[in-house]
Amino acid sequence: MTFNPEPRSAEILIALAGGFILIICWEWSTNLYQVIFTQRIEFAPTEKSKVINPSETLLSALEKSSCGSFQQYLAYHDLSMLCESNNVDNWRINEFYKDNGKIYTRVISACLRPLEKLTNLQSERVCSHQLMKSETMDNIQVRVTCSLNSI
Numbered sequence: 001m002t003f004n005p006e007p008r009s010a011e012i013l014i015a016l017a018g019g020f021i022l023i024i025c026w027e028w029s030t031n032l033y034q035v036i037f038t039q040r041i042e043f044a045p046t047e048k049s050k051v052i053n054p055s056e057t058l059l060s061a062l063e064k065s066s067c068g069s070f071q072q073y074l075a076y077h078d079l080s081m082l083c084e085s086n087n088v089d090n091w092r093i094n095e096f097y098k099d100n101g102k103i104y105t106r107v108i109s110a111c112l113r114p115l116e117k118l119t120n121l122q123s124e125r126v127c128s129h130q131l132m133k134s135e136t137m138d139n140i141q142v143r144v145t146c147s148l149n150s151i
Helices: 007-034 056-064 070-084 092-097 101-130 136-151
Strands: none
Touching: 056 070, 056 101, 070 092, 070 101, 092 101
16 A cells, blocks of 8 residues: 555545635624624614603713724714704704703814814924924914914
8 A cells, every 4th residue: 555645636625615614604703793792882762761861872972982983983973964864853953952052062072172182283293393493484473373372
């Protein structure tokens, strides 16, 4: 009997099919795990529920979620649906704008917070960069602009 070190084509096909099935099972299990352990987020409670402030979940998602998170993305999407009044119940719109616009101002301040951070960062960079250069007329204008931004 001679020993044949070369594998047969049938063995190669079985190994490839087994590897393919293993990869597919791994992908399905990780996707199933993600679906099962996904956090449920409900921004729109039903009208019959006894929620004191139905916009509170939306506000907490905008204010407390990390920047760029999926929860924040969903909150911004719900906010755009609410403001565009597409497929939204009228009672949610009324709750959003009642109380002299207190909820609306909180939402606007939460939405503008990343923009404020960006402008503060840019003004600090411009001020620190321009202060290193020699005093010219442009630098004086930049200093005035920086001092007005810090007020």
